[in-house]
Amino acid sequence: MKNTGILKKNLETLKSHIFKRTFLDHVLIPSPANRSPELGQAIIRIGITLIALFIIKLVDYLFMLDSAEETLAINVLTTYLVFTFAYCFLVLRYPNASPLRKYFIIFTDILILSFAIHAFGVSGAPVYPLYIWLVIASGLRFGLHFLHYASAIALSGFSIAVYTSPSWRAQFELAIGLGIAMLIMPLFFLTLLKHLNKTNELLAKKVKETEYMAIHDSLTNLPNRRFLEQKLKPAIQKNQHNEHHLTVLFIDVNSFKFINDTYGHVAGDELIIQFSKRMADCLDTDDMLARLGGDEFMVLLDNKSSADYALLIAERLMQKASGKYQVNNNDIFINFSMGIAHYPSDGDTVETLIKNADTALHYAKKHAKSSFRFYDKQMSQEVRDELTIKTELRKALENNEFELYYQAQLNILTNHVVGAEALLRWNHPQKGLISPDVFMDIAERNSVMLDLGKWTIEQACRERHQWSTMGIENVVLTINVSGRQFMEENFLSHLKNTLKKHQICADQIGLEITERILIEENEFVQGIFKQLKRMNIKLCLDDFGTGYSSLSYLKRFPIDTIKIDRSFINDIPYDEDACSLVKAILAIGRSLKMNIIAEGVENQAQHDALKQWGCETIQGYYFNEPLPEKEFLSYLATHTPSSRIIPIHGN
Structure with missing residues (x-):
């Protein structure tokens, strides 16, 4: 709607330029649509006559000239003024007269003008431009046929006036020059009018195209x-x-x-x-x-x-x-x-x-x-429910209702914990523990995701620092980062400040991203990845194989770890296609020297198949479900070499 509004504004501006009229426009150019060309010509004729009378009176007042020529000029102009007023009222009374009236008025104008040229001799030369006006204006207002007619009458009238005037015969060269100009003038303006008509056609076409594009799509030509x-x-x-x-x-x-x-x-x-x-x-x-x-x-x-x-x-x-x-x-x-x-x-x-x-x-x-x-109305109810969750998410942040759970990532050979994924949970005061499946998509579509993401990084780093004080050093804590959070302008600065604040080493933290972030490939995204690499932050690509062009992403982005999506793990070892896919992903990871984590391991058969195929790290409910921090640390104590953990607060 914004673009169509701008287009409409430009169209109105274009029209205003087309119809903006100066004094010369009124003298030469056809009248506006609400006024007939003949009436426009009549009004201008009155204006020119009044201006001529004013100039003569002004000259007489300034220079005290009192001659027969002046008296004659005033009489002629006054008579002509009366005639033009009468003609103007005639046009108003009978606006749709035959073309004969146009021929008559053009002939009358040129007759009176030629009389002035004859009567005043060379002294009347200043009125010669009126010949030009009569010819041009007749052509522009009434058409090319009247241009030719006015040119012929003007040339004839000027020739007779000059030939019968002793004063003009004495200035024969001047008369010849003006006559030649009057002969050439129609040819010049004929060419001008042809170009003007062509320009008007192009302009009209452009206006039509602009009006069309205001309500149509430029790519498909469909209505917009x-x-x-x-x-x-x-x-x-x-x-x-x-x-x-x-x-x-x-x-x-x-x-x-x-x-x-x-x-x-x-x-x-x-x-x-x-x-x-x-x-x-x-x-x-x-x-x-x-x-x-x-x-x-x-x-x-x-x-x-x-x-x-x-x-x-x-x-x-x-x-x-x-x-x-x-x-x-x-x-x-x-x-x-x-x-x-x-x-x-x-x-x-x-x-x-x-x-x-x-x-x-x-x-x-x-x-x-x-x-x-x-x-159906139930859908609108879902929308309202989403709006309620959005509002409650903001309050939940303010009331500290969120908590991090942790799910272990184990070495498949030793069953020792080598990493953990931080998972967000919402302790709702009325609804109890809410999984991120319920609220994360809603948060992602709204700005609350940015604050929620910052809280997650802050809390994860705070708790990871506590682990370090307990002697837990070699467990990498992975934090999920949403696409909206990753693209946020202050994401990197907040991450750096939080790591520094909680004295977290880069090898203790990893960021888990999805391919949706990689799809947004541009200079800004590439810049974020380069800075994360310089910070030695480990990057893990989640849900590998479920998105688009994963192999090309592995080549273009500095990914350290890929997680095989649980949808592939679910069907092994009994589905041959699933087995082939998992083996292929493991081979790709080894060839690129990447860490591989199999996510969603639920039973012994899956565990044994992955171990046989050479997968080093696994994660899933078969070993432990996501746990609150205190319970996770207890689990960690039984799945980590005992010498590495210093019991604190009974853990």
């Missing part, structure tokens, strides 16, 4: 959000008085950012074009497809009273618009999610209808990607 809302509002008003319903379908391409990052923005744009064409082919002629921006689209189904039609269109879109696209010799597979809202049951205003379709879209993305959902 502004056009959609302009169409949706009267559609809602129309349907208030009949039984017809309308439906909006909110569409969002899944993982489109990954496609852009992998294949480039040019390929991404081409994919959007092809995708929009496929969707358009799925719709009837009176259905409307609009691009809201990026990878978001909306379909408006108007005059369709049955919800079955919306279901038919949704299924058709899912079937025909999803799948394989070929872009620059690459086969790209895409799918999308869709939210559907009906008028009036799901909203009786433009804003409400779009908002509820968006709510249904997010519900579809959250529960089953590549699907569509019809809006």
Whole structure:
């Protein structure tokens, strides 16, 4: 909406420049649309006559000139002024007269002007420019035909006036020069008018294009959000008085950012074009497809009273618009999610209808990607629940309701603890212990994640320092860092200050990140990784193999450890594909000299298979579940060489 507002403002500015008129514009250029060219010519004729009378009177007052020529000039101008007033009233009374009146007034103007040239002789030369005005103004106001007519009459009238005037015959060379100028002048202005007409056509085309682009998407030429809302509002008003319903379908391409990052923005744009064409082919002629921006689209189904039609269109879109696209010799597979809202049951205003379709879209993305959902009020309840959790998260930070649990990472050969993952838990005063699965996604979408992340780093470093005072030195504490937190401007400075404050050595702390952070590959992200490497902070890539282009990330980023996602561990050792994948990841880790942690080890069979394949570090409920700090330290005492731990406070 912001861009379309700017475009509209520029359009209005352009129009204001086009129609801004100076005095010379009024003299030469055709009149505004609310005034006929003939009336404009008549008004200017009055103005020029009054100016001429004023100049003569002024000269007479200043220089006390009292001659027959002056008297004649005043009489001629006064007579002409009366005539022009009468003609102006005639035009006002009969605005749509035949072209003969235009011929007559042009002839009369030039006749009176030629009389002045004849009567005043060479002394009347200052009125010669009026010939130019009559010819130019006639052409510009009435058309090229009148330019030719005025030129012929002017040249004839000037020639007769000069030939019959002894004064002009005495200045024959001057008369010849002015006559030649009057002959050449129509040719010059004919060329000028042709260029002017061409410029006006180009300008009109540009204005039309600007108006079009204000309500259309520049990439796909589909209607944009502004056009959609302009169409949706009267559609809602129309349907208030009949039984017809309308439906909006909110569409969002899944993982489109990954496609852009992998294949480039040019390929991404081409994919959007092809995708929009496929969707358009799925719709009837009176259905409307609009691009809201990026990878978001909306379909408006108007005059369709049955919800079955919306279901038919949704299924058709899912079937025909999803799948394989070929872009620059690459086969790209895409799918999308869709939210559907009906008028009036799901909203009786433009804003409400779009908002509820968006709510249904997010519900579809959250529960089953590549699907569509019809809006219902339960979804709005979920949104309200999320808002409640968001508000309570802020209060929980203020009330110190969060706590860190720790899950051990063990050497598979010795069963000694070599590391631990810090896991956030929320001790809600009414709901009890809440897992991060409930609140972390909500926190990630809001600014509270930044404060929550800072609290986690602060608390983990404080407790890790206590471990050091107990003699626990060789256990690396890994802290999960969200994408939003990692991209925060003060992330590095806060980390450095916290490590210094709690006297934490770099080899005692690690950061666990996901591939979503790596997808945001740019100079800023690369700079963060370089500084973390200079600080000797260990970096662990979580959920390895579940994201995108993991191998390329291992090459481009300074990753120290990769964690095999639990989804691969679940099916070993009985699923051959899962076994092959885990073996391949272990081989990659060894070849890149990286540490490998198998996450989600739940039974002896998984443990034995990983041990056989050479995995060195494992983590999972088979050994211990996440524990509060005190219980974790007790577990640590039984799984670490006893000489390394100094009992403190009974631990």
